[in-house]
Amino acid sequence: MERRNLLRAAVAAPAVPLAATVLGAEPATASSAKFDTHDPRFALAVLPDTQYLFDADSADPAPLRATFKYLLEQRAEDNVAFLTHLGDVTEHGTEQEISLAGTTFKAIDGRLPYSVLAGNHDVSSGTDDQRGDTPYRKVFGPDRFRRSATFLGSSADGYNSAHRIAAAGREWLILALDWRISDAGIAWARTVLKQNPTLPAIVTTHDLAYADDAGQAYLSGNGQRMWDKLIKDNDQIFLTLNGHYWPPGRTVLKNAAGHDVHVHITNYQDRYYGGAGMIRLYHFDLVRGRIDVETFAPWFLNRDAGKRTPLEAETIELTSDVDRFSLAIDFTSRFAGFAPPVLPAPRPAAQVVDRHTAAYWRFEGDVEKVKDLSGRGNDLTVRRLTANDRLTVSTEHHAGAPAHSSVRFDGGSGRGALLQTAANAPLNSMTFLDGYTFETFIKLPEPFEGKHDWMGIFSWEGRSGDAGKHSGWSDLEPTCSLNLSPERFLQYVLYTADGDHNPTSWSHALPVGVWHHVAVVNDGKRSVVWVNGSKIARNPTQPSHGVATTGRPFTLGGTSFDLRYDQSFYGWIGDTRITARALRPEQFLPAGHFR
Known part of the structure; x- marks a missing residue:
């Protein structure tokens, strides 16, 4: 069964120079060598709230292990470029929960580039990215990603990161932003965009939009602030991804340049087994001018079909209009305002x-x-x-x-x-x-x-x-x-x-x-x-x-x-x-x- 995943980009704080990064494949391993940076079709994997899998003494990381195993095994077939987690990795943000999550993520360290950001369950919900040290930052802070070829840098506080990936013959930027980004964090994100002015960008964060039962998405209070201060005036940002709320949903907003910004909510913690490590794959196809999206749970997918329980069979794949859909995007024209296409010169x-x-x-x-x-x-x-x-x-x-x-x-x-x-x-x-x-x-x-x-x-x-x-x-x-x-x-x-x-x-x-x-x-x-x-x-x-x-x-x-x-x-x-x-x-x- 064909599946897909992908995408991200990175940078450093305005207070410090951006780290020099050599782009390319991550450290050579049997798994990483399978990703083709020039194939016009690639995938971005999106992993929303996993908090119920890391919940004190009721924790069970088995579904997430199955998801990681699936992504590594399928990376070549789906040309998966990147995995992004949307926050609420854990339920309480304790050292025990964070440590177990960090150990689970080791399965993809150096094998599949990824980003993680803090949700309100990973840190004190009454704080923003200036909160100082936490168990979350110790495990999922900048030190974890410094050796990744896609890591571009982080804000000085360590809670916002930027990642730059090479896919489909070009470079892309992914911003992984704290659930409550401060004005300093927003200033850092703007600097990242200015220092990478030709890269199409995806913003990932925990709280940006919510949806009604029909799947129509609306900006949350925090999301409106991010829209006004960061997204609206930066034409590079064409897609935003967030978790936190359920049900899932989506909408399209017009930025200051009059261009589309796709706003998507992805969260399945209300589903059976806390979502069971369910992922969403964004299949970018620059030939067809489309992004095809699918949502499924590898943990259930790999079970013997005859032995799946009714709830497992029900949750294996989601096919509603907000879980399985296709976006038509003329990438050349959408990105022309900040990255005009370089056409071949006339030939004599x-x-x-x-x-x-x-x-x-x-x-x-x-x-x-x-x-x-x-x-x-x-x-x-x-x-x-x-x-x-x-x-x-x-x-x-x-x-x-x-x-x-x-x-x-x-x-x-x-x-x-x-x-x-x-x-x-x-x-x-x-x-x-x-x-x-x-x-x-x-x-x-x-x-x-x-x-x-x-x-x-x-x-x-x-x-x-x-x-x-x-x-x-x-x-x-x-x-x-x-x-x-x-x-x-x-x-x-x-x-x-x-x-x-x-x-x-x-x-x-x-x-x-x-x-x-x-x-x-x-x-x-x-x-x-x-x-x-x-x-x-x-x-x-x-x-x-x-x-x-x-x-x-x-x-x-x-x-x-x-x-x-x-x-x-x-x-x-x-x-x-x-x-x-x-x-x-x-x-x-x-x-x-x-x-």
Whole structure:
């Protein structure tokens, strides 16, 4: 069963310089070596109030031991980066309880980075972080974490800590704040944020929000103070996690920059066996732009299903809207205010053209005549279907495209403009018997308005019947074309140079409003269509050798029928390259963008 966990960051008090920290994996062990800092998917584990497991002579740390064992065993599968405890480790904060908890946590020391913060049951509830020494600070203070590679530092009082983790190819900051942070503590937290201005931050504390029975969360009195003095004006903070209250709940608040801050309450001490060491896993997925959340108890999960008691079976996993849910977050745009994305610089044509390149076009200047940068003379010029049709050069582009521009086509039924090679261009008659790769970047407008059924992306003009091909839908369709169906499925139609074969590939429905890289690769035996670095499902296995051509122009932005064009493309087309050999995915124009 797949599970997940993760996340945190760190720093030191304003009164003392931040400790120099080398980021990377924690000390090399068989367990820690399994975490992948570059995988765009990782997990943050959240552990709320465990106080009833450390309650004087009724203490039972077995559930927490099972949770730690589970996290260590599953760390590689779920790519767990970090574990954060939300306070109320113990019931009374006595030396005996704290000592037992500290011993239990030794199972993950040096094996899984984590943070702990004080709840009102761990320290005197009438004090803030200036309370001085306590059994809690002796065991869970800064000294415990100094050797951890993710520990960034702590406030001078020792009750607030900061942790910096490397995950998904970037760094993240986690603030673990005392249940009653003082003004000095807040000043320290602000300093941590200022000293790490580009790191997305998560605030963890014990008391920040509570929820009603429907799961709607509201800031508590202490939470409102933290919001006003720390969270609201620091755009880096995008998520807060707290325990203390039950039932669990969540809400989304707008900060001063107008951006979302997700506020979540996690606490299961009211559940069977004091929550039984139940954890919540936040699965960050920077590819999909989501955080998927699940809540379960490893102690019960590992029991023989046939021997679980009714209460164990009931508590093994929680699936309400506040326990199992998904958050849609465009991480790039959400973090752009403090960490603008660094886009790759445009690449000169010389870097993407070689002796096998049959044609390469990019759209940076005069769109009336687009030069073939391969040097083979396959320049494109505009052909208008009606007198007023225009093409527009745009700065819109795929993040992995060599050029940071594209051409906007605004075609529709009976109108539009195309780009075509000249009547004598070498490309018109090429048959690619040794294989080929056709590549382009496309983006469909959002909203996708109007009628654009079977619009063409590129094609070789000509009638398949004139090439002696009669196996397809019509002798009047072109010999090779890449089109979009009414359902936005890519359709690659080919009449091969040898024989009367008509292999046709189909993709999934392409989303609108985002860029896609499309590559058609033929190794001399078979054609395979790729979208965004992934093979599509419906690639036929029938033989596909070369391209039948009739010597008529290559067309970008349209597909003819009986030598006539009913419409042109609707959307953006970026860099387009034709290579007279089969390329591997790592050789495609995005140059590693999909890895």
